[in-house]
Amino acid sequence: MADIALGSVGKIVQIALKIKEAVETVKQNEKECHDIQRCVARVSALLRKLDEMTETMKDEVMRDALEDLAESLERALELVMECQRKHNFRRFLGAGNMAKELGRVQDDIVRKLQLGNFATSVQTITIMVTNIQSAGGPPPRPPPPRSQGEVIIDGFTKFSLSELKAATENFSDGNKIGSGGTGDVYKGVLQDGQVVAIKKLHPIRGFDHCRPYDEINVFVDLKHKNIIRPLGYCLEVTMVLAIYNGKYVGAQQGEFCFVQEYMENGSMENIMNGSRFIGWSCRFKMIQGIAQGLHYLHEQRVVHMDLKPQNILVDSDMNPRISDFGVAKKLDLGVEKTFDSSIAGTMHYMAPEYMYKGCVSTKCDVYSFGNTLLGTIIGSMIISTPPNISELIQWAFEARDDVRMELFKPSLCCKSQLMQIKKCMEIGLLCVEEDKERRPTMADVLAMLNGVKELPALKEPYPYINTE
Template identity: 35%
Template sequence: MATGASGGQPSVLSTLPKDLPLDFLKTITDQFSPEHILGTGAFGTVYMGIAPDGQKITVKKLAENSPIARDKLFTNEVQNIMALHHENVVKLVGYCHEAQKKVVQNNGRYIVADIVESLLCYEYLPQGNLQKNLFEVSCVMDWDTRFKIIKGICQGLAFLHSISIVHMDLKPENILLDGKMIPKIADFGLSRLFGQEQTRMRTQNVVGSYGYIAPEYLYKGEISTKSDIYSLGLLILETTTVEKNCSNNEPSATQFIKSVHDNWTDEHIVSQWPHLYGDRFQQIKVCIKIGLECVEIDRQKRPSIEEIVNRLNGLWSTGS
């Protein structure tokens, strides 16, 4: 059982039910104060919550005008990750789906209505997301840390695919890092749970992050584990090269992929990291090769997550 900040005693959160009261979440976020905001996105605003015993959690308040219905986002996250326990998947510690009476305006009149708030609570990860650590800080992460992150993301995705969950929104913003820079896959609002023996599905409602959407999903609405592999390839390329996939609001990552393919030669790698050699030089080369294989237009040519994990494990050495 989790212990409080002082140690020894159970934490407040561990003694509460998973279904957390809205008043409790308001209290620990100081009434959803702007000072507690960790980030905002199309699907909601993320706050830091501080329990009375000092324990921190992340509280995501789902947006009413989200691109996907709020109830669907809530259900996806709770059903798909509530019971998951893996080192590289963010832990959902609680949720809230509660109606409160509010006075709202309707057709020029004020009425009392039940307004439902939907919130999701996760373990707090102090290093923030991969996007920030790759592109928004002055000190570039060393290669060993970035390689550890790539391996961790792949291991987390292998776990999800093994239980038939397709994430559908892999990107640097949705990879969170703990105090030891261990990556955790987060944000399962778009995730899909496949039935037994099911390998792909089709949808008319294509929703995702520009620059990371697999072409067969973008243009045909086809979803499979290979959709995640495409996004993973871009994540690997960005983490390896520390170059941003700037799609300029275009849905395709074609220009970024072409740039990596054309520019990241052996000579370029050496020029970027002249002090790297041996194992680490090989790791960078293979990560770029795997990343480019993952973003093949033909999904059948993309490697499986099991193959990717095996190849990366084969590169690991005691010196890394």
């Protein structure tokens, strides 16, 4: 183990690869070892992506957190290597204890990533890591795009790229109104004068050309007042020169765009960062609307997977509209959860069981909703400086009691509204429970918001530790 230096993302990736190699030949505790390998591969891929996307990971303040995390990965490697030694009689007899120890070290890895500065420093970044087969293998070569001869549904149009370029002045920076992990969003004006929002997907390494059709299949039939309405799409394919196995080959490259309703009031992010003040009554109406939209999605077996203020738009009547289904998933009938080999979403809003284990269920959206709800309450409503996003859960738990409610500006809330704020804080805290089984469903959330269901007892969240 001495040859593995601590304190860098590269070394963590090396440890992850060693764990993968060791797991392939384990003789006991195979399930626990494979769970460790899956968790470590996701952690490694996540850190590599963050390292590529932001200079923050190279900051001096990250060193201790990375070293601490690497120590736990080295311990995991030691345990997995012990599980290779089937003929060591004493260790083999201790297989049950070894399983517990493997579980403990996996929990330790998860905890250290949660308590480090990683999510704090890159909270606004949307992560896209596809096809995690190993910690360091290259992504698969993308398949060719499907035929352009798609059936067009009423109200859903296929646009040409030239039409959308004309509508956005060739996707000019002046028309850009948003950016995310899957693409940039532009304001556009179609030939008939209709104002629309156009999302132009990023061309990314290992991009799956079938993915946009998966997104269309998820959202095209959704019809709800709190879900953004899709208007159409664009696909144009060109031939480009590419290198494959050391040789130049012809490859197809697709330009993909989605067209949807334009919301002049922007996103809920504007409310949370205080650039536009919105009173509590309006905020509560928005919280209810988001809950209704999310409940509808879950009834359709759709998991959004990237619910956050940036992806909640506000119409002219201040109604919230859930948007951006670029990483959404549709669950099979009767299936509550599945396991995903990719990571997609925004770190602070990702449910822990998805981030570290790839477990997908409607409870992932419930976790994201909880963080969004707490941020919606706090944004520009309190007298003191809003808490850092990484401290939000602990702060809300401590501030929810009547004694601390003086933190809210008295001119903005009456006594009955303060009680409503307290209840919403508690609902948000229930939604961000680390154990997904303790989180409510969105049906439960609506019932609690509407006062027809009692709130269960809260469990104190794991305390945030500042590593600076």
